[in-house]
Amino acid sequence: MKKYLLPSIKLTVALLVLLAVIYPLLIAGIAKMAPGAGDGVKVYRDGKVVGYENIAQAFSDDTYFQPRPSAVGYNAAGSGGSNKGPTNPEFLKTVQDRIDTFMVHNPGVNKADIPTELVTASGSGLDPDLSPEGARIQVKRIATLRRVPEQKLYDLVAAHTQKSLLGPSKVNVLKLNVALDELK
Amino acid sequence: MNSEYLGIIFSYILTICIALLLARYIAKVFLGEKVWTDKLFGPLDRFLFRFMGIKEEEEMTWKEHLKALLTINMLWLVYAFFVLLFQDKLPLNPDHNPGQTPDLAFNTAISFLVNCNLQDYSGESGATYFSQLFVVTFLQFVSAATGIAALAIVFKALKEKTVTKLGNFWVYFTKSITRILLPISIVIATVLAFNGTPASFKGKDTIITMQGDTQNVSRGPAAGMIAIKHLGTNGGGWFGANSAHPLENPNYITNVTEIVAQVILPVALIFAMGIYIRRKKFAYIVFGVMTVGMFMLLIPTIVSEVHGNPAIAHMGINGANTAMEGKEVRLGIPASAYWTTMTTIISTGSVNCMHESMMPMTGGMQLLGMMINCFYGGCGVGILNYYIFIIIAVFISGLMVGRTPEFMGHKVEAKEMKIAAIIALLHPFLILAGTAISSYVIVNHGGAAWTVQPKNWLNNPGYHGFSEMLYQYTSCAANNGSGFEGLADNNMFWNVTAGFVLILARFLPIIGPVAIAGIMAQKKFIPESAGTLKTDTATFGIMTMAVIMIIAALAFFPSLALGPLAEYFSMK
Numbered sequence: 001m002k003k004y005l006l007p008s009i010k011l012t013v014a015l016l017v018l019l020a021v022i023y024p025l026l027i028a029g030i031a032k033m034a035p036g037a038g039d040g041v042k043v044y045r046d047g048k049v050v051g052y053e054n055i056a057q058a059f060s061d062d063t064y065f066q067p068r069p070s071a072v073g074y075n076a077a078g079s080g081g082s083n084k085g086p087t088n089p090e091f092l093k094t095v096q097d098r099i100d101t102f103m104v105h106n107p108g109v110n111k112a113d114i115p116t117e118l119v120t121a122s123g124s125g126l127d128p129d130l131s132p133e134g135a136r137i138q139v140k141r142i143a144t145l146r147r148v149p150e151q152k153l154y155d156l157v158a159a160h161t162q163k164s165l166l167g168p169s170k171v172n173v174l175k176l177n178v179a180l181d182e183l184k
Numbered sequence: 185m186n187s188e189y190l191g192i193i194f195s196y197i198l199t200i201c202i203a204l205l206l207a208r209y210i211a212k213v214f215l216g217e218k219v220w221t222d223k224l225f226g227p228l229d230r231f232l233f234r235f236m237g238i239k240e241e242e243e244m245t246w247k248e249h250l251k252a253l254l255t256i257n258m259l260w261l262v263y264a265f266f267v268l269l270f271q272d273k274l275p276l277n278p279d280h281n282p283g284q285t286p287d288l289a290f291n292t293a294i295s296f297l298v299n300c301n302l303q304d305y306s307g308e309s310g311a312t313y314f315s316q317l318f319v320v321t322f323l324q325f326v327s328a329a330t331g332i333a334a335l336a337i338v339f340k341a342l343k344e345k346t347v348t349k350l351g352n353f354w355v356y357f358t359k360s361i362t363r364i365l366l367p368i369s370i371v372i373a374t375v376l377a378f379n380g381t382p383a384s385f386k387g388k389d390t391i392i393t394m395q396g397d398t399q400n401v402s403r404g405p406a407a408g409m410i411a412i413k414h415l416g417t418n419g420g421g422w423f424g425a426n427s428a429h430p431l432e433n434p435n436y437i438t439n440v441t442e443i444v445a446q447v448i449l450p451v452a453l454i455f456a457m458g459i460y461i462r463r464k465k466f467a468y469i470v471f472g473v474m475t476v477g478m479f480m481l482l483i484p485t486i487v488s489e490v491h492g493n494p495a496i497a498h499m500g501i502n503g504a505n506t507a508m509e510g511k512e513v514r515l516g517i518p519a520s521a522y523w524t525t526m527t528t529i530i531s532t533g534s535v536n537c538m539h540e541s542m543m544p545m546t547g548g549m550q551l552l553g554m555m556i557n558c559f560y561g562g563c564g565v566g567i568l569n570y571y572i573f574i575i576i577a578v579f580i581s582g583l584m585v586g587r588t589p590e591f592m593g594h595k596v597e598a599k600e601m602k603i604a605a606i607i608a609l610l611h612p613f614l615i616l617a618g619t620a621i622s623s624y625v626i627v628n629h630g631g632a633a634w635t636v637q638p639k640n641w642l643n644n645p646g647y648h649g650f651s652e653m654l655y656q657y658t659s660c661a662a663n664n665g666s667g668f669e670g671l672a673d674n675n676m677f678w679n680v681t682a683g684f685v686l687i688l689a690r691f692l693p694i695i696g697p698v699a700i701a702g703i704m705a706q707k708k709f710i711p712e713s714a715g716t717l718k719t720d721t722a723t724f725g726i727m728t729m730a731v732i733m734i735i736a737a738l739a740f741f742p743s744l745a746l747g748p749l750a751e752y753f754s755m756k
Contacts, residue, residue: 007236007354008256012263014232015361019325020317023366024383027373027408031383038383040403040431042391050394052401054380054430057393064394068513076401077279077308077388079425081510081538083670085648086493087755091509099499114501116492120509123428123537129513133502166191167436168516177394 043174045181051174052076056128059177062105063145065130065138067173068117069098072125079124095119106141113137129170132161148183156180192522195440199447206448207455213363214336214356214460225362232358243349246702249337250695252353253330257297257691260326264293264319268311277312278387279402284310291679291686296323298690299331299562301413301420301533301665302656302682304674308402308424313385320420321409325369328416328449329360331564334694335453336360338571341701342592343461345709350702364449365416372411375441380434383407406432414445417563419533419665427523427536428512439515439536443523446532450560453567461592466720470570473725477559477732481549482525488545489521494755510538521546528553531562533665540643540652540668544755547651547668548748554662555740556732557611562663568697570728573735574719575604575700577728581717590716594704607696611661612739614685618657619743623650625677636675643670647754651747660685 031038041053051057056067058074067074071082084091098119103111115133135157143150160176163169212219233240244252267274268289272282284292288304295302296319305311311320333356340350377383382403389401406422410432413420423429433439454474458467492506511520520537527534528550539550553559558569575591579601582589589596622641625632630639642649652668659666660682667673673682710716718724 004252004255005259007238008252008259010236011232011256011354011358012259014235015326016318016322018228019361019366020322023369024317024321024405024408026370027377027411028383028385028405030374031377031407034378034380034383036380036382038377038407039386040382040389040401041380045394049391051391051399052389052431054434055399055401056430057395057399058397059395061395074399076399078306078402079308079423079429080306080669081425081428081541083538083540083643083668084509085540085644085651085670085751086507086509086543087495087646087648087751088644092495095496095509096499099501111500112502115504116496116501116506116508117513119501120496122508123510123512123535123541124423124425124430126425126430127512127514128430131513134513164187164436166187166194166440167519168188168513170514174394181394 043178045178050178053172053174054128056126057174059173062141064177064180065135065142065173067130068127068134069119069121070125071121074126076126079126081123081125082121106138108140109137128172128174130173132157132169132171135171135176142180152183156183188516188518191436191440192518195443195522198440199444199451202444202448203451204455206452208459210364210452210456211459213359214339214456219363221363221367225367228362229358233354236354238352238354240352240355243351244353245348246337246341246350246698249350249353250698253334253694254691257330260323261293261297264297264323265289267319268292268315271312271315274312274314276314276317276385279309279312281309281312287676287679288674291683293319294683294686295665296320296418296420297327298663298686299327299416299418299531299565300660300663300686300690301418302659302667302686303420303665304679306424307422313404316409316422317405321412324409324412324416324418324420325361325365328365328412328418328563329357331562331694332360332364332449332453333357333564334698335564335567337698338568338701339457339460341705344705345593346707347705350705365412369408369411369415372415372441372445373407376410376438377407379438380431381407381410381438382431403431410442411445413534414442414532415449417446417450417530417532419527421534427534428538430512430514433515433536435514436519439519442534443526446534447526447530447560449563450530450566453564454560457567463720469720469722469725473729474559474570477556477729478525478529481529481553481559482522485525485546485549486518486521488543489517493543507543510541512537524550525553527666528664529556529559529561530566531557531662531664533659535666538669539655539666540670544748544751547655548744548752550666551651551655551658551744551748552736552740554658554664555611555615556736557662558732565663565693569693571697571701572604572607572693573728573732575600576608577724577731578717578719580731581724581727585717587715587717590710591704591719593709593711594707595710596704600700600703603696603700607693608735610692611689614661614689615654615657616739616743618660618681618685619654621681622653622677634675634677636672638677641672643672647747647751651751654743654747656682657685661689663690
């Protein structure tokens with residue numbers, strides 16, 4: 001074994017420099033040219049940072065579009081899901097409670113239209129997006145509270161829907177809400 | 185929905201195309217032929233060899249190879265343990281995270297050393313930037329390279345007629361990094377950075393949200409680590425939520441990049457074997473068996489996830505996509521189902537949705553994927569696991585037709601068979617013994633006065649709770665690293681027992697195949713004749729598949745019946 005120990009130590013030192021120093025510095029350098037300069041992409045309103053584009057934040061006010069439930073209270077320094085199994089009675093009760101709450105806050109909405117994403121916690125607890133259906137079903141509530149025509153909000157959702165050839169369509173909740181405030 | 189199926193078809197086709205291109209390149213690297221990266225990295229290689237004081241042309245026997253491999257791995261284990269233990273006293277800790285406890289550092293150091301990347305901590309609060317780079321990223325490179333180097337030894341043994349010297353371990357290992365892992369990682373990391381993954385060294389950011397809350401956002405030099413995490417089939421995440429985290433996997437483009445990145449090397453190495461040993465047909469048969477196996481796990485997974493959770497459908501809301509718990513909108517259900525199959529068969533163990541919240545049938549397929557652990561399999565080690573099954577299949581086929589079992593022109597005799605049998609049985613032994621012990625402790629010592637009482641280990645009741653424990657040991661024994669994360673695993677019992685399973689399940693399945701290949705390569709070469717059992721035929725492929733199925737089904741069926749199958753049949 002002794003014959004191999006010295007080369008092992010030397011190789012380890014050299015590779016630490018290559019892989020733990022040079023490599024991450026190189027990537028950090030390349031990322032300087034990327035959107036957000038490698039610090040994460042921020043969203044601004046009137047020149048002020050209001051959040052990260054890819055990180056969900058809580059919107060408890062009914063006059064805003066609300067993101068998906070979070071098992072970690074939208075804590076972006078401690079991500080995670082609920083880790084509840086699909087047959088766990090406690091989990092199923094939580095989902096039922098969320099449906100009931102949603103129906104109270106969104107009168108006039110057809111229960112059969114509620115997409116599951118709005119009553120289940122995301123994997124990261126920070127899911128920044130909704131499906132177009134998840135955003136549209138909140139339009140009635142917001143239009144009533146803000147006294148704006150529903151059609152105007154449907155158009156807003158449509159304008160913020162990102163479609164792609166591969167993968168699902170999505171709406172970024174934070175950017176949608178920034179646009180919602182600018183609507184007047 | 186159609187665009188989502190298109191997404192996974194595109195991902196798979198792209199994987200195979202890149203793997204085919206890479207295969208020739210990888211074969212040339214290990215054959216020592218000229219490749220286009222020589223100009224760029226040739227001087228770096230030569231510098232490293234001179235610095236280490238080794239001669240490139242000095243060849244090693246299989247025993248010398250294993251001594252070198254084990255020596256350097258043990259060195260990394262000691263090094264990683266102490267860095268994690270004292271990480272709070274080292275630089276690059278902008279978030280002021282604490283040092284790890286001894287049992288957590290033991291588990292984490294082993295876990296990354298063995299290419300498993302089971303994480304009993306969360307990246308945001310449990311590791312410093314120094315640890316993330318000097319332990320995690322470093323070990324992600326070198327553990328993948330260890331697997332590839334071990335495979336290169338076996339390639340050499342399969343190719344030659346009669347040989348004792350099998351190339352130089354340091355050369356195989358170093359070239360795996362400088363010629364394969366590092367250049368491809370740079371490309372992947374660049375794609376991630378340009379799609380919004382953090383890469384700078386800035387610490388946690390504090391912002392005021394639109395409704396006036398204070399939100400802390402963890403960041404850091406993550407892009408480079410996430411690249412090698414997938415390419416090296418490691419799987420450990422920068423953030424706690426792994427690739428479900430919207431900074432670790434910001435959009436569908438990064439999702440395709442990461443899922444393709446983790447499958448290209450396992451597949452490319454199969455084709456590289458065909459080119460290296462000049463038996464392309466043999467490689468295609470191996471690839472074919474593995475692909476059939478992959479689809480047998482993928483299809484039930486997609487069906488059960490798309491079909492969703494009937495208990496939620498009964499609540500009267502929209503019946504489509506009812507399996508969204510633990511998943512992300514930007515990725516969707518089919519891409520999550522595809523990922524979960526790939527990550528469990530190839531030992532990556534990164535997740536883009538929470539495995540614990542998936543449907544019972546999916547959980548069963550995830551477990552089965554890790555129990556078999558050789559459909560494509562991890563970087564290098566996947567083929568080594570499959571090699572064990574080939575040896576057993578050769579032996580059984582030989583007995584069935586009454587011929588001396590031979591493989592690649594060498595006799596398979598008692599010594600090799602004993603090693604193969606031990607390695608094949610080690611995997612179920614570690615998983616089932618571990619699960620049995622933890623179940624026993626919960627039932628009989630639930631109230632033991634430990635930091636976390638055993639009765640509080642599980643996050644879910646009933647069958648699913650049992651699956652949590654079974655999954656943990658299966659993930660460790662398969663060096664996978666994904667988890668049913670509800671399990672309270674950051675405590676003495678789990679950190680230590682999992683640590684031992686991890687280290688045994690890594691090094692014995694490397695030592696075994698290298699030893700078998702090394703011993704067989706020393707034997708007299710027997711030219712193929714009419715009496716030789718042909719191993720590059722579909723018949724032999726089916727035979728290998730049957731051996732895999734019998735070993736996996738017999739050993740694991742009872743435990744699967746108690747966990748995911750029982751949950752599946754009890755679902756209303």
